[in-house]
Amino acid sequence: MMKKPVPYNFASKSAPRQNDLSLLRRISDRYAATMGSAIEHIAGHRVDVTAQDIITSDFSQWSAALPPLSSLSVFRLLPLRGLIILHLEEAMINSLINVYFGGAPALCVKRTKEVFRQTEIQLIDRLAISLMERLSGVMSEYGPAKPIFQRHETSASYLADYKGEDQLLCQPFRITMGADISWRAELVYSPEASESAMEFVQSKTRETATEADPEWERQWSHNLKQIYLPLRTIVAQPTMRLPELFNLKPGDVIPITPRSKPPLFVGNRKFATGTLGEKNGCAAFRIEHIEQGDRR
Numbered sequence: 001m002m003k004k005p006v007p008y009n010f011a012s013k014s015a016p017r018q019n020d021l022s023l024l025r026r027i028s029d030r031y032a033a034t035m036g037s038a039i040e041h042i043a044g045h046r047v048d049v050t051a052q053d054i055i056t057s058d059f060s061q062w063s064a065a066l067p068p069l070s071s072l073s074v075f076r077l078l079p080l081r082g083l084i085i086l087h088l089e090e091a092m093i094n095s096l097i098n099v100y101f102g103g104a105p106a107l108c109v110k111r112t113k114e115v116f117r118q119t120e121i122q123l124i125d126r127l128a129i130s131l132m133e134r135l136s137g138v139m140s141e142y143g144p145a146k147p148i149f150q151r152h153e154t155s156a157s158y159l160a161d162y163k164g165e166d167q168l169l170c171q172p173f174r175i176t177m178g179a180d181i182s183w184r185a186e187l188v189y190s191p192e193a194s195e196s197a198m199e200f201v202q203s204k205t206r207e208t209a210t211e212a213d214p215e216w217e218r219q220w221s222h223n224l225k226q227i228y229l230p231l232r233t234i235v236a237q238p239t240m241r242l243p244e245l246f247n248l249k250p251g252d253v254i255p256i257t258p259r260s261k262p263p264l265f266v267g268n269r270k271f272a273t274g275t276l277g278e279k280n281g282c283a284a285f286r287i288e289h290i291e292q293g294d295r296r
Contacts, residue, residue, distance in 0.1 A: 021054050023201045024194075027138055028054070028171050028187075034134040035173065035185075042127060043099050045177050052172045060164035062188070063156030069114045072156065073128035076148040077136060080200060082192025083150065083161060086128050092175065092183035093120050096127070116154060124152060135187070142201050162190065169194035233262045233285055235276065261288065 028051035035049040071088040094111075097120050116124065132147035139145035153159060162168075169189040176182045189197060236256040264272045264285060274287045 023198060024169075024171065025051070025054060027201065028173075031135055031138045032173055034138065035131060035175070038127065038130040038134055039096070039175065041130070042096055042123065043177065045099070048176045050174045050176075052174055055170040055172065057168055057170060058164065059156075059159075059162040059166040059168055062168055062170065063159070066156050069111075069116070069154055070156075071116070071124050071128075072153040072159070073124065073132075074150040074153065074159070074161075075128075075132050076150060077132070077139065077193070077197075078146045078148060079144070079196075080193050081196040082190035082194075084132075084190070084193050085159075085186070085188040086131060087186040087188055088124070088128070089183050089185070090116075092185070093124060095181070095183075097123055114154075121152070125149075128152070139197075139200070142203075167191050229266050231264060231266060231271075233264045233274075233276075235259060235262055 032049040032051040036047040039047045039049075066087075067090060069090045071086075071090065071093055073086040073088075075084050075086065076082075077084055093116065097117075100123065129147070129149060132149075136145040136147045168191070171187040171189070173185045173187075174182060175185055236258050238254055238256050240254070258276065261273045261275060262285075263270050264274060264287065270291055272287045272290045274285050274289070277284050277286055
C-alpha cells in the first residue's frame with residue numbers, strides 16, 4: 001500500500017543573533033546623529049533623533065500595525081541585497097509641509113482623502129533621499145555604499161515584493177521637536193537586506209580585528225632596518241673556449257673589456273645599472289637606472 005505523501009517544510013532563516021544586532025545598533029546610533037540635520041533643513045527647528053531597540057517581525061504583523069496612510073519609500077542600498085523601506089508617519093509629513101510654508105509645527109492640515117498631496121510627495125522624495133544618503137554615509141565606513149531609490153508607496157498592500165511570512169528587521173527612531181512634538185520613523189530591512197548588511201559590517205570588522213597593533217608594527221620596522229642584503233656587480237664577462245680554459249696556468253693573463261654600464265644585483269636579482277668610478281679614494285658604483293619590474 002502506497003504511503004500518503006507528506007509535504008516537506010523548508011527550514012526558514014533563523015532570526016539574527018544578538019551579537020549580530022549589536023553591530024547594527026552601533027550603525028543606527030551613528031545614523032540617528034545625522035538624521036536630525038536632514039529634517040532640520042526642512043523644518044527650520046531643532047530636532048533630536050534617538051535610535052530605539054531593533055524589532056524583528058514578519059511582514060503580515062508589521063503591515064497590519066500600519067495606519068491607513070503611511071509614507072513608505074523603497075530603496076536599494078548597494079552593494080547590499082534586498083530592499084530597505086524608509087517609513088515616515090503621515091503626521092510627520094503633514095507637520096513638516098505646514099512648517100515649510102510658514103505654519104506652526106504642531107498644526108496639521110485636515111485631509112479630505114487618505115492620500116498625500118503633491119507638495120507632500122515632493123517633500124517626501126527630497127527628505128527620503130537625504131535621509132538614505134546619510135545612511136549610506138554611515139555604511140561607507142565599512143565600504144562603498146550607494147542608495148538607489150526604487151519607488152514610493154502609501155500602503156503596505158502595494159509592497160508586492162514581500163510575503164506575509166518574511167522576517168523583517170525594523171529599526172525605529174524617535175524624532176522629537178521641542179517638548180510637545182514627537183514622531184516615529186523606521187528603517188525596515190527585508191530578509192536579504194538585513195542578512196547582507198550584517199555580512200557587510202562583519203567582514204570589515206574582521207579585517208580591522210586582524211590588523212597589526214602599533215607595537216608590533218614598530219618592532220617589525222625596527223627589525224627590518226637590521227637586515228643586510230648582499231650587493232654585487234659584474235664589471236666584465238669574458239668568454240673562453242673549453243680547450244683554452246683547460247690550458248690555463250698560473251701567470252696567464254685573460255684580457256677583459258669592462259662594461260660601460262655594469263648591472264647591480266641584490267642577491268640573485270638585478271636591481272639597477274650604473275657606471276664605475278671613484279669616491280674618497282675607493283672604487284664606487286653610481287646608480288643610473290633602477291629596474292621597474294616586479295620586486296617581490
